Amino acid sequence: MSNWEHNITGVEWANFSLWTREQIFAEVCKEHGVVFDQEQVEFAVMWEDPRTPDEPMKITVPSPQFWAMALHGGILPPVEVYWALAHDEAQPGFVRHTRGHLLHETPPMRAMTPEEAIEYIIMKDLPPAVWRDYKGNRTILRIVPRAAVPTNRALRNAWRITQEAPLEEEAA
Amino acid sequence: MSTLEVTNLSDGTGTVGMDQIIATSPRAACGVDQTGTQTILYSFNISSIVDDGVGMTDFNFTNVMASANYLWIKSLDADNAPSYIAIATEYADLRSASRAACQACSANSFVTRLDQHNVDCIAIGDLA
Numbered sequence: 001m002s003n004w005e006h007n008i009t010g011v012e013w014a015n016f017s018l019w020t021r022e023q024i025f026a027e028v029c030k031e032h033g034v035v036f037d038q039e040q041v042e043f044a045v046m047w048e049d050p051r052t053p054d055e056p057m058k059i060t061v062p063s064p065q066f067w068a069m070a071l072h073g074g075i076l077p078p079v080e081v082y083w084a085l086a087h088d089e090a091q092p093g094f095v096r097h098t099r100g101h102l103l104h105e106t107p108p109m110r111a112m113t114p115e116e117a118i119e120y121i122i123m124k125d126l127p128p129a130v131w132r133d134y135k136g137n138r139t140i141l142r143i144v145p146r147a148a149v150p151t152n153r154a155l156r157n158a159w160r161i162t163q164e165a166p167l168e169e170e171a172a
Numbered sequence: 173m174s175t176l177e178v179t180n181l182s183d184g185t186g187t188v189g190m191d192q193i194i195a196t197s198p199r200a201a202c203g204v205d206q207t208g209t210q211t212i213l214y215s216f217n218i219s220s221i222v223d224d225g226v227g228m229t230d231f232n233f234t235n236v237m238a239s240a241n242y243l244w245i246k247s248l249d250a251d252n253a254p255s256y257i258a259i260a261t262e263y264a265d266l267r268s269a270s271r272a273a274c275q276a277c278s279a280n281s282f283v284t285r286l287d288q289h290n291v292d293c294i295a296i297g298d299l300a
Contacts, residue, residue, distance in 0.1 A: 061222075124219060125271075
């Protein structure tokens with residue numbers, strides 16, 4: 001699922017809460033025979049957390065439904081909203097979100113390209129220590145085709161991101 | 173989309189308030205096949221999953237929960253039962269308002285993990 005070819009019209013997404021938007025989106029897609037459980041997103045994000053160097057590489061896989069909403073546009077809030085909520089959660093003594101309205105009231109994002117969508121997911125779901133703050137030389141983040149992820153998991157807990165440059169980079 | 177506004181639902185013998193129904197309805201759900209490249213079988217209110225290692229999956233919410241105090245129900249179909257009795261538990265301290273985790277591990281040791289074909293999780297609680 002690298003592209004989203006459908007366009008839902010007649011819904012004022014901004015009038016609904018984020019959770020309701022996803023309900024409406026899923027319902028409309030279901031009515032039109034668009035299902036999300038048979039096709040996975042073609043990209044995956046391999047990453048290592050520099051704060052826990054002994055742990056194996058992690059692999060983030062986008063939800064097909066979330067991916068479709070990102071490519072459709074008009075549904076998801078700007079990623080800065082998630083940063084604001086994450087900031088609140090990180091405060092000592094955090095108990096409960098008081099700025100949840102940002103998710104629902106901030107004007108939604110326009111339709112994203114697949115590249116923008118994968119960046120959005122990285123900035124939303126990966127720790128900033130991985131995608132923003134890391135200053136080391138080791139490659140700790142790679143966006144790869146899903147098909148490039150090994151399927152033999154016999155040594156899964158020893159997986160690391162290869163530090164060798166891909167062939168096309170070497171050629172350049 | 174039309175909206176039906178009611179206060180209570182009744183089947184003629186018992187009555188349930190809508191506030192109770194709303195409070196106990198799932199806010200996020202996801203099914204994962206951990207074998208091979210981890211695959212999302214179905215999802216709602218889940219932006220992505222993270223393959224953290226053998227038998228371990230981390231779930232990120234689209235609409236974050238109001239707090240870390242929500243019901244996080246985990247279940248799995250043990251592929252290897254009865255020789256391998258597996259249970260679904262959380263791991264590390266990953267539970268927060270924005271994400272939660274589930275691991276498939278041996279009921280005997282809580283250490284031995286094994287990828288499972290069907291790991292299902294549901295979050296019930298208040299949304300942010």
